[in-house]
Amino acid sequence: MPQHPWLALGSILAVLSCGAGIPAMSADSKALVQTLDGRSCPRCNLQDADLVHADLRDARLQGAQLQRANLSGARLDGADLRHADLSFTNLTGASLQGADLRGATLTGTDFRNSNLSGAQIDPGSLSKSRWHGARGVAGSLHSYAELHNAGVQAALKDQHPEAERWFSEAIKRMPNAAVSWVARGISRAEQGQLLLASQDLRYAGALYAQLGDQEQAIALSKAAELLVQPTQRPKGGNGIGSQLMTGALAAFQLLAPLAAKTMLPMPF
Helix, strand or coil: CCCCCCHHHHHHHHHHHHHHCCCCHHHHHHHHHHHHCCCCCCEEECCCEECCEECCCCCCCCCCECCCCEECCCCCCEEECCEECCCCCCCCCCEECCCCCCCCCCCCCCCCCEEECCCCCCCCCCCCCEEEECCCCCHHHCCCHHHHHHHHHHCCCHHHHHHHHHHHHHHHCCCHHHHHHHHHHHHHHCCHHHHHHHHHHHHHHHCCCCCCHHHHHHHHHHHHHCCCCECCCCCCCHHHHHCCCHHHHHHHHHHHHHHHHHHCCCCC
């Protein structure tokens, strides 16, 4: 494998330190060289290491201390990161396909826009990390609240197809969660899928009725009806009153109070 430029620099420093009074390499520096050269440094101290775009495919880094390390854009496919501490590590845009992250500490870890396809991850371990936009994140890894909140974050960014997907996953996890049916209905309505949105809102209304909340049940039933009403153009002059008004707009106005609550993140 071609020698990494950092390795050549490390070798020069090591030679010069023998006769020029330059301090020998620190343990951290040696760990960095060992990681880049041999792709094997179990339980090494790599805190705050700069490993941007590093090629660490199939690296053996189990138990490594990688807190706050910068691994953005790194290639970690097949890497063994079992029980590694990746707290607040930057892995944005990194490739971790097939990596083993079982037992790893992932508090504050930034996985945004990374590729986690086929990665082995403990269920629930991503709850304190940033993983939105990551590929290959299975819904089975998350709690109901995490799935719903992922939909909320996507919806607030107007990424309604993604929001619909996460709300659907949340519904699979907890089919009687009326709030997720409302949220998915809103996301579908935003995409113009009015019939599907109407069905979601109608079902959410039925769930609220079962809970004894008749006010919400009636509001959702009415909104579901409005969504599928034919478009109407009211009489009037050239001002706002003459603009195209639809049942969907009326439905959104009716749903506004409930929608605001629906789009609040849930506690884990």
